[in-house]
Amino acid sequence: MKDSPAKVIGLDVGTSRLVAARKDGADFKYESQLNAFVNLPFSKVTENVLRSEKIPFAVAGKEITVFGNEAARFAELLNVEVRRPMTRGVLNPEEPESLAQIRRVVTALLDEDSTGRKVCYSIPAPPSGCEENLTYHEASLRQMLTDMGCETQSINEGMAVIYSELQDTNFTGVGVSCGGGLCNVALAYMSVPVLSFCTPKGGDFVDSSAASVTGELANRIRMVKETGFHFNGHYPDKVQQVLSVYYDEMILSIIQGLRDAFEGTRSVPRIPRPIPLVLSGGSCTPPGFKERFGKLLEGSTLPVQFSEIRVAADPLTSTARGALVAGMAE
Secondary structure, three states, rough: OOOHHHEEEEEEEOOOOEEEEEOOOOOOEEEEEOEEEEEEEOOOOHHHHHHOOOEEEEEEEEEEEEOOOHHHHHHHOOOOOOOOEEEEOOOOOOOOOOHHHHHHHHHHHHHOOOOOOEEEEEEEEOOOOHHHHHHHHHHHHHHHHHHHEEEEEEEEHHHHHHHHHHHHHOOEEEEEEOOOOOEEEEEEEEEEEEEEEEEOOOOOHHHHHHHHHHOHHHHHHHHHHOOOOOOOOOOOOOHHHHHHHHHHHHHHHHHHHHHHHHOOOOOOOOOOOOOEEEOOHHHOOOHHHHHHHHHHHHHOOOEEEEEEHHHEEEEOOHHHHHHHHHHOOO
16 A cells, blocks of 8 residues: 555755655645854854744754754855755764764754655765765664654655656656766666766855966856856856856766766667656756757767756756655555
8 A cells, every 4th residue: 555645754854955755636846954063162042043033953052053954055155165964965074963963954854743744855976986875864864863753765866856857758768866965867768767876066065166267266156156147158257257167076076977877787778769868966957958968969989879968957956856756656
């Protein structure tokens, strides 16, 4: 028997952001929180203000930890970088409280008793040479959710994009999730996974690389990227020009990854017609990204032809929606 849609949650566990998807009647509903935190000196006044403003926080000794969406604003005010529970798509080994911080954000997203709920959560494709990190990451998330009383199911992030966006082609095509830590890519034929991989050059790579060249904080670069950057060939300042350079490098790494994956896979099916490629994730949201991706893809020799390149209806929620679709189908 399938689970009631109301009892299933799709969870995008991203390096930059966590997104929860639910089905409410015929509608999908989403909630998201930044996957980051910042520590403030403890004061009773600060604690009371945060509580009155309903800003998620936790108190530990002489520190207040603000996590989720407000972490970036406090980091900007203090001129510091936010701290990240995850890096390159998996738990951050340099952050001892990484899993505890993620649990706090997930608890805020569920916003109610999670006992008896089914959570289908996204995981990246295995990074080359770091498969053991993914094994630990997936097992830790599964144990965390189990301890919260949830039934769990994991799904490859690229496949989640396909489940979310390619129902019109019977889930045949390529799904690309341009996330913060990684870019995940999957190919499916009639919903059957054929290949998947990830590249390490995601949004964080763009931010940190641009920060190193411009001397700005990566957090500030991210805010510029999300609010004012666009691809048009005419950039008003150095930050935007540098962002365009590293965005190109990110896109080219995806294209090279596609080429390498096809060359290294003997079982790629002969697909008789061109298939769609769909882009999702926060890093594909700047205006003109789809056109830039298509231009850089031109001339690439691949054993498949693409009927179109499209951007997900909502790139920020696509993975969570696909995880929900997968969870409801089981």
